[in-house]
Amino acid sequence: MPDTSKSNCQSENMSIQVAHIRQGGQRAQVKGTFKVSSDGFTWRAKDGSGVQSVEADEIEKITWMELPNSTYRLLVELKDGTSSKFDGFSQANNVQITEVIKAELDHQVESKQMSAKGWNWGDIDWAGNAMTFSVDGKPAFDLWMNDVSAVNALQTKGEVAIEVGGVEGGEEMNSGDSLFQVRLFCNKPDQKEAGIAALKLVETIKEKADVGKTGKLYTEIADVMVQVPRSRCTVEFYDKMVRFVGKSEEYKVPYERVRRMFRFPKPQDEEFRSLFIIAVDPPLRKGQTVYPHIVIQVDDTETMKLNFDMTKEEIKERFGEKNQLDTEIESTEAKLLSVLMKEFTGKKTIGVGSFESFIGSSYIKCTMKASEGHLFLLEKSLFFIKPTLHVKYGDISEIEFKRVGMDKGMASQTFDIIIHTATDKYEFKSIPRDEYKSVHDFLKEKKRVDKLNLKFQGAKDPDKVAAELAGGSSRSAEPDPYLNELDGEDEDEEEDEDYEGGEGDGDGDDSDADSDDDYEGEGDEDRQAKKQRKE
Numbered sequence: 001m002p003d004t005s006k007s008n009c010q011s012e013n014m015s016i017q018v019a020h021i022r023q024g025g026q027r028a029q030v031k032g033t034f035k036v037s038s039d040g041f042t043w044r045a046k047d048g049s050g051v052q053s054v055e056a057d058e059i060e061k062i063t064w065m066e067l068p069n070s071t072y073r074l075l076v077e078l079k080d081g082t083s084s085k086f087d088g089f090s091q092a093n094n095v096q097i098t099e100v101i102k103a104e105l106d107h108q109v110e111s112k113q114m115s116a117k118g119w120n121w122g123d124i125d126w127a128g129n130a131m132t133f134s135v136d137g138k139p140a141f142d143l144w145m146n147d148v149s150a151v152n153a154l155q156t157k158g159e160v161a162i163e164v165g166g167v168e169g170g171e172e173m174n175s176g177d178s179l180f181q182v183r184l185f186c187n188k189p190d191q192k193e194a195g196i197a198a199l200k201l202v203e204t205i206k207e208k209a210d211v212g213k214t215g216k217l218y219t220e221i222a223d224v225m226v227q228v229p230r231s232r233c234t235v236e237f238y239d240k241m242v243r244f245v246g247k248s249e250e251y252k253v254p255y256e257r258v259r260r261m262f263r264f265p266k267p268q269d270e271e272f273r274s275l276f277i278i279a280v281d282p283p284l285r286k287g288q289t290v291y292p293h294i295v296i297q298v299d300d301t302e303t304m305k306l307n308f309d310m311t312k313e314e315i316k317e318r319f320g321e322k323n324q325l326d327t328e329i330e331s332t333e334a335k336l337l338s339v340l341m342k343e344f345t346g347k348k349t350i351g352v353g354s355f356e357s358f359i360g361s362s363y364i365k366c367t368m369k370a371s372e373g374h375l376f377l378l379e380k381s382l383f384f385i386k387p388t389l390h391v392k393y394g395d396i397s398e399i400e401f402k403r404v405g406m407d408k409g410m411a412s413q414t415f416d417i418i419i420h421t422a423t424d425k426y427e428f429k430s431i432p433r434d435e436y437k438s439v440h441d442f443l444k445e446k447k448r449v450d451k452l453n454l455k456f457q458g459a460k461d462p463d464k465v466a467a468e469l470a471g472g473s474s475r476s477a478e479p480d481p482y483l484n485e486l487d488g489e490d491e492d493e494e495e496d497e498d499y500e501g502g503e504g505d506g507d508g509d510d511s512d513a514d515s516d517d518d519y520e521g522e523g524d525e526d527r528q529a530k531k532q533r534k535e
Contacts (some may be wrong), residue, residue: 003165003177005080008136009162014037014038014100014103014104015035015036015037015038015100016035016036016037016093016096016097016100016102017033017034017035018033018034018035018089018093018097019031019033019046019070020032020088021034021043021086021088021089022083022086022087022088023043023045023050023052023084023086023087023088023195024084024085024087024144024426025074030046030049030050031045031046031088032044032045032046032050033046034086036097036100036101036104036105037100037104038056038104038105039055040053040054040055040056040058040059040105041053041054041076041084041086042054042482043086044264045502045524052084052145053075053230054078054084058078058080059076059077059079059105059107060077060078060079060111061076061077061080061112062074062075062076062077062101062108062109062110062113063077063109063111063341064076064094064098064109064110064111064112065111065112065113065114065139066111066113066114067114068114068116070091071087071088071089071090072087072089072090072093073086073087073088073089074086074097075086075127075130075309077127077128078128081129081403082128082129082519083127083128083129083130083479085130085142085144087150088263088360099318100372106375112138112139114138114140115135115136115138115139115140115367115376117135117136117140119135119140120134121187122134122136122140123458123529124184124201125139126208127144127534129143129144129145129204129208130142130143130144130145130208131143131145131205133207133428141160143164143522145205145208145209146209147164148162148164148205148209148210149164149252150164150249150251150252151163151202151205151206151209152161152202152248152250153195153198153201153202153247153337154198154248157191157194157195158185158186158187158188158191158194158195158197158198159183159184159185159186159198160183160184160185160186160198160202160205161181161182161183161199161249161419162181162182162183162184162205163180163181163285164181165180172491175394179286179519181285182199185199186201196380204334215238215239215240216236216237216238216239216309217238217309218237218238218239218308218309219236219237219306219307219308219309219329219340220234220235220236220237220306220312220341221235221306221333221336222234223271224244224296224298224337225296225297226244226246226276226294226295226297227287227295227296227386228291228293228294228295228298228328228386228387228388229251229289229291229293229294230282231244231246231247231249232246232247233245233246233250234246235245235337237344238492240254240255241255242252242341242344243253243317244294249286251284251294253278253280253284253294255344255345255346256280257280257282258280258341258345258347258349259279259281260278260279260280260350261276261277261278261338261341261342261345261347261348261350261353262275262276262277262279262280262349262350262351262383263276263334263338263349263350264277264351264352264353264362264363264376264383264385265300266300267363267364267374268289273297273298273299273300273311273334273424274297274300274334274339275292275295275297275385275511276298276301276334276338276341277295277296277299277383277385277388278294278296278341279292279293279294280292280293280294286308290384291390293388293390295385295386296337297334298332298333298334298337299332299334300327300333300335301332301333302332302333302338303329303330303331303332304331304332304333305328305329305330305442306328306329306330306336307327307328308326308327309495310325310331311325311327312326312327315327319343323343324342324343325339325340325343337481352376352378353377353378353379354379354442355376355378355438355442356438357375357435357439358432358434358435358437358438359380359382359434359443361521362376363375363376363377363432364377364433364435364438364439365430365432365449366417366428366429366430366433367428367430368384368387368426368427368428368429369390369427371386371387373386373387373430373459377442377443378441380393380394380448381393382419384428389396389426391419391421391426392441393448393449395421395422396419396420396421396449397420397421397422397450397451397452398419398420398449398452399417399418399419399420399449399451399452400416400418400420401415401416401417401440401452402415402416402417402418404433404436405416407464412433413432413433414429414430414431414432414433415433416428416429416431417431417439438462440452477522499533
């Protein structure tokens, strides 16, 4: 590595300044200027995003560490038990800075050599708020507790899972490749001892990383069934975040990361209850898996009571005049979760819209890839469960209806829909043919999608296809007029000025985002009863 100390360093009155130095931890990709003088250390980001200062009387210990890329790290341990690290120094910087530290700060500087063996077993050492993994007494890597967002113990295996790469200000700090999880195995003679050691390590990390410190707890809902990511946990509400606490893991979601919330009624053919869905950005991470949506099964039949740890005056001051909270709240689990999330996030809950399927439900059954699920057609977007997929109508460039006609001389019992956006394509298969009219009419209404492209298999003439369908249909002997439409049929139709395409950004402006006091949550049983009365 070339020596840049002459161009990047200035020495005057026993102070030195070095450019292109990286601060350790989450800001490892951000370069800045490092200065040492009689006052202590100062690091200032080049892009102006941050400044860190260390006063001279706060310093406990200073250590140089040579890194594998022939650069040096300066590790500064403070008297309060915390520490700071700075990377990117050259050998010349090492010599010059050491002279200034000894002369101006009256501190001795130690040196440590990094382990280059590449072994994956060793010991855990602590230097302030930094956890160091050492091999044969030499540090192999360290993990800054400021970067830890969650830690869990897999007690049965003696493993500790540490989630890193946290979020600051709603945006991920690192660019490019980032470390998201570290797993450690506590090697003990038997499984019980390994589990105990894992729990002790978790408690130590929580204490140093402030993982468990979330402020005042206002209320909680116990024994909540989370479908994605799968767990049964307690949902705790704090001033700035909601926390999901399970037996072996926990997730913290700052309210500012909540983009949208959805509430869907229980499908008729499923055992699970109604669904409450929270869209988060950046998404939750569990190892290599990301979860952009938290899917919760909620009970909307039995009532329950919650105590809310605020006075009436505090509630009014915190949430405004028209809030739905009180010192004691009584309602169903579904209603309570919706109200609490709405009040803390300031965002409305999106419910099912006006779509009604052939059987009177608010969804249609279909498959996406290898997964069978339910497709909800909302007023400004569609939502598939599961896996979860949310697509705004404003992002759709074209919808293809496939296999709506004859297939090899026989009337097809199902059809497919292919949704095209600017960057992706999503295919929903095996939709019952009876749902074609309801789906087509709903998407066509108010031009939710500008272009509905019908594609027929087995015939090129739409009139011929309609006649074949009429002959093979078990539902009707009349031709289906909806199959007589050609590609681009609505090109000359005037745009509905009352409709604004696309969905809002989740800030409460969505027209289909009904607040929970207006959310009636009409179930599919009610819809089916209406359908029978019509018939």
